Amino acid sequence: MVRVAGVTKRYAGAVACQDVSFQLERGRFLTVLGPSGSGKTTILRAIAGFLVPDEGRIEVHGVPVENLPPYRRKVGMVFQKLALFPHLSAAENVAYPLRMRHFPKDQIPERVERYLELVKLGGLGQRRIHQLSGGQQQRVAIARALVFEPDLLLLDEPLAALDRKLREEMQLEFRRIQQELGVTTINVTHDQREALVMSDRVIVMEGGRVRQDAPPDVTYGRPADRFVASFLGLTNFLRGELVGRGPDGHASVRVGGQDLQARAPAIDLVPGAPVDLAVRAERVRVCQEGGHVAILEEAIFEGDRRVLGVRLPELGDARMQLFDFSQLDRGSFMAGRSIRITWSPEDMLLFPADQRGGNA
Numbered sequence: 001m002v003r004v005a006g007v008t009k010r011y012a013g014a015v016a017c018q019d020v021s022f023q024l025e026r027g028r029f030l031t032v033l034g035p036s037g038s039g040k041t042t043i044l045r046a047i048a049g050f051l052v053p054d055e056g057r058i059e060v061h062g063v064p065v066e067n068l069p070p071y072r073r074k075v076g077m078v079f080q081k082l083a084l085f086p087h088l089s090a091a092e093n094v095a096y097p098l099r100m101r102h103f104p105k106d107q108i109p110e111r112v113e114r115y116l117e118l119v120k121l122g123g124l125g126q127r128r129i130h131q132l133s134g135g136q137q138q139r140v141a142i143a144r145a146l147v148f149e150p151d152l153l154l155l156d157e158p159l160a161a162l163d164r165k166l167r168e169e170m171q172l173e174f175r176r177i178q179q180e181l182g183v184t185t186i187n188v189t190h191d192q193r194e195a196l197v198m199s200d201r202v203i204v205m206e207g208g209r210v211r212q213d214a215p216p217d218v219t220y221g222r223p224a225d226r227f228v229a230s231f232l233g234l235t236n237f238l239r240g241e242l243v244g245r246g247p248d249g250h251a252s253v254r255v256g257g258q259d260l261q262a263r264a265p266a267i268d269l270v271p272g273a274p275v276d277l278a279v280r281a282e283r284v285r286v287c288q289e290g291g292h293v294a295i296l297e298e299a300i301f302e303g304d305r306r307v308l309g310v311r312l313p314e315l316g317d318a319r320m321q322l323f324d325f326s327q328l329d330r331g332s333f334m335a336g337r338s339i340r341i342t343w344s345p346e347d348m349l350l351f352p353a354d355q356r357g358g359n360a
Contacts, residue, residue: 001028001152003059003062004043004046006021007019007055007056009046016042018208020039020056022203025184030200031194031195032188032189033205033231035190040188040205041156041157047186049069049072050070060073075152076145078145078153084129086129088128089125091113091116091125094143094147096144111147112125113125119142119177120173138158138159138162142158153178153186155174155185157190160189168193171193171194175197187199192231192232196216196220199216201216202219204231206227211225219232229278229349233280234282235279237276238276239274240260240275241274242272244271251264253275253350256315256318261345262348263345274352275353276351276352276354279349284342285343286308286322286340292315292340293312294340295311295338296309296338297335298335304325310322
């Protein structure tokens with residue numbers, strides 16, 4: 001359905017994206033995830049036709065479109081700022097792209113009402129935009145982008161301005177609508193939960209380049225590199241020295257005088273090389289015996305859990321965070337208390353050392 005091949009874009013000599021390539025099958029939902037300045041919005045704008053790449057090709061249905069103006073591409077788009085017309089009603093906003101495409105006038109009301117029903121705004125079509133809540137305005141924007149049945153739906157961080165609860169509700173709503181219609185969708189966001197919840201595939205970008213392209217569970221569970229591991233979830237990093245690698249895909253790493261076991265990727269590292277070990281906070285747990293002695297430094301209550309910050313003297317005073325879901329009283333988590341923590345070697349990942357920093 002969509003093919004992006006070797007797309008590069010520069011602004012005043014600065015590279016916004018570099019050699020970006022991917023393909024997307026019909027009916028699938030792809031999220032391009034990354035921090036500000038990673039190049040994700042540049043890729044979306046190139047697909048939409050708002051900018052022309054300096055290098056590379058973009059095809060939709062096998063037809064090159066990189067030099068085709070936006071109005072000649074059958075693409076629907078939902079923007080972060082929505083771009084709704086405040087002087088028009090919800091129904092008139094939804095009808096606008098149909099009128100611009102000279103859709104038969106007698107068929108417009110029925111089509112508009114059908115898409116308002118789809119986004120659960122049936123009966124609200126006559127309301128002006130200022131009479132609708134933020135979530136309802138979001139739904140109007142979705143209906144407007146879909147009403148002319150585009151080949152491709154592009155989402156430019158449309159949920160970023162919503163409060164957390166509404167944003168999470170709309171993530172599920174977007175996914176429901178996309179699956180119901182089977183419309184091919186590309187979303188860009190910096191919100192990792194949004195990417196994991198809504199997508200069939202996630203592309204992680206940083207510095208204008210693709211760092212990983214995989215299904216959400218693979219991206220989260222088996223990050224391709226240290227950046228992906230750090231960007232998704234709350235991840236602890238321990239700086240160590242590679243001791244050796246076994247035939248079973250594991251490696252031994254010395255951290256503060258202790259040898260730890262970790263999953264080792266197929267990368268060229270020799271014993272003695274500095275490495276970073278990574279383990280996600282939810283994979284670390286408090287235990288009664290064994291494991292590692294940790295000194296509790298802070299306990300942040302978040303309702304359904306506490307985020308514990310600990311220091312591990314036997315691992316060179318490395319610091320880690322973990323989640324605790326027990327219902328113990330607050331006194332059990334006083335700073336300075338000694339506890340024991342553990343994790344599985346399968347959950348400890350190994351990456352070449354990031355020379356910009358050590359333990360984090």
